[in-house]
Amino acid sequence: MNPIFSPSLHSQRHQFVIDFVRKNKPKQVADLGCGECKLLKQLKFHRNIELLVGVDTNGAKIKKNMHGLAPLSTDYLQPTYDQLRVELYQGSVTQRDARLRRFDLVTSIELIEHLTLTDLERFASVVFGYMSPASVIVSTPNSEFNTLLPGLTGFRHSDHKFEWNRSEFRSWALKVCLDYGYEVELTGVGEAPQDQQESIGFCSQIGVFHRLQGNDLCNALHGSDVEEVFSYTLVYSVNYPSLHDNNTLRRVLVSEVLYWAEHLKNRWMEEKTGRTNGVLPHRQTEQGALEELPSEPRTPTSCTDTLDCPVDYCGRGDDEEQEGAESLWANDPQQQSGTLNRYVFVPLAVLWACCPKIGELSGSLGNLRHLLMDHPRVKLTQDGSSLLVKCEEQDPDQVDGGLEEDEDFLAVQCSHRAEPEEDWEANV
Numbered sequence: 001m002n003p004i005f006s007p008s009l010h011s012q013r014h015q016f017v018i019d020f021v022r023k024n025k026p027k028q029v030a031d032l033g034c035g036e037c038k039l040l041k042q043l044k045f046h047r048n049i050e051l052l053v054g055v056d057t058n059g060a061k062i063k064k065n066m067h068g069l070a071p072l073s074t075d076y077l078q079p080t081y082d083q084l085r086v087e088l089y090q091g092s093v094t095q096r097d098a099r100l101r102r103f104d105l106v107t108s109i110e111l112i113e114h115l116t117l118t119d120l121e122r123f124a125s126v127v128f129g130y131m132s133p134a135s136v137i138v139s140t141p142n143s144e145f146n147t148l149l150p151g152l153t154g155f156r157h158s159d160h161k162f163e164w165n166r167s168e169f170r171s172w173a174l175k176v177c178l179d180y181g182y183e184v185e186l187t188g189v190g191e192a193p194q195d196q197q198e199s200i201g202f203c204s205q206i207g208v209f210h211r212l213q214g215n216d217l218c219n220a221l222h223g224s225d226v227e228e229v230f231s232y233t234l235v236y237s238v239n240y241p242s243l244h245d246n247n248t249l250r251r252v253l254v255s256e257v258l259y260w261a262e263h264l265k266n267r268w269m270e271e272k273t274g275r276t277n278g279v280l281p282h283r284q285t286e287q288g289a290l291e292e293l294p295s296e297p298r299t300p301t302s303c304t305d306t307l308d309c310p311v312d313y314c315g316r317g318d319d320e321e322q323e324g325a326e327s328l329w330a331n332d333p334q335q336q337s338g339t340l341n342r343y344v345f346v347p348l349a350v351l352w353a354c355c356p357k358i359g360e361l362s363g364s365l366g367n368l369r370h371l372l373m374d375h376p377r378v379k380l381t382q383d384g385s386s387l388l389v390k391c392e393e394q395d396p397d398q399v400d401g402g403l404e405e406d407e408d409f410l411a412v413q414c415s416h417r418a419e420p421e422e423d424w425e426a427n428v
Helices: 009-024 036-041 059-069 073-077 117-131 143-148 167-181 196-199 213-225 244-272 303-307 319-330 348-354 357-362 365-372 397-404
Strands: 029-031 051-056 085-090 105-109 135-141 183-190 204-211 233-239 281-286 289-292 341-347 387-388
Touching: 009 105, 009 135, 009 183, 029 036, 029 357, 036 059, 051 059, 059 085, 059 204, 059 233, 105 117, 117 167, 135 143, 135 387, 167 183, 167 204, 196 244, 213 289, 213 365, 233 397, 244 348, 244 365, 244 387, 341 348, 348 357, 348 365, 348 387, 357 365
Parallel strands: 029 051, 029 105, 051 085, 105 135
Antiparallel strands: 085 233, 135 204, 183 204, 281 289, 341 387
């Protein structure tokens, strides 16, 4: 059957659903009889969907194919604000489950012909009556088209209990609409030859059902009276990483802050001393590996160019700041024998003002400080205004001999002061 269609017939059916999703942007979608999860694997890329559910009686088939619905590595490395949860259930479409009520879209692709007529009545009661989704897409074979399928005798599949012609499908669809308060549009995929399209119709006939507005209120009034039944078995569930999750947001923000702080430190050391530590900045991936990042910034201008101000050194004109900077030399808690750790100050105001992604992720300077505070990968000054970026370790003898002439290594601070910080609580 499929070789006579290009694209294949099952691809056309799935594309029909995808086109509907693109146009109507449902947030909650359930595929009944999900089988090998092929449709779900395509729908997961449509990030207007927040909850994607598959149901099938064959639990072994679900378990075999469920891993294709897991997040990709790029979903962890570059999470967005989109939210997606995927759930797969083992269960029958003739049984009720409260977790599938009031979805935006329910699909039943080439499923109903596998049901007995008794089960088909239960299917209509469960899907259109109990689940009561806003839209339902049902596809089923058109028996009138069978005469065009080479070598076919009987039904298209040995498990089919019936195959309807267009008139039979229309009658069933109109009865569903009358019983449960829907309207239907009849169409299909898999076109017949041009001269037979009107007389035979589509190879797969499709009904697109929409719940009537008056039925919305009726269902809402009676929704609290419906017994909550949980007859399906949850086989698989996963939440995709999202910046709406505070832990994910903080992880991405810290990674971005450390990258930019390292870059600014390296650039400042090159410009002011003519030397570099020779190490490109790295960012830790979700799996704990180090990912090498480009040494050039990902914005057209450097931080100092953006602020259009000279870079000055911490403590140059302020005795308190100078004293605080000097204390770093003597009181580094992680100082090891034979070495002396040195730091560069990178003000949070600089990072927030001239690194667009940091500003976007944090929202305000106050939020940025709040999200970085107490994070194990971040070292802030005591007042929380600057990030401490560690330079390469120095031999104490070398430091003692050149401390006075190299005191400029102690800190980087911009002479521009940022706007007063916004209150964190006011921005929640």
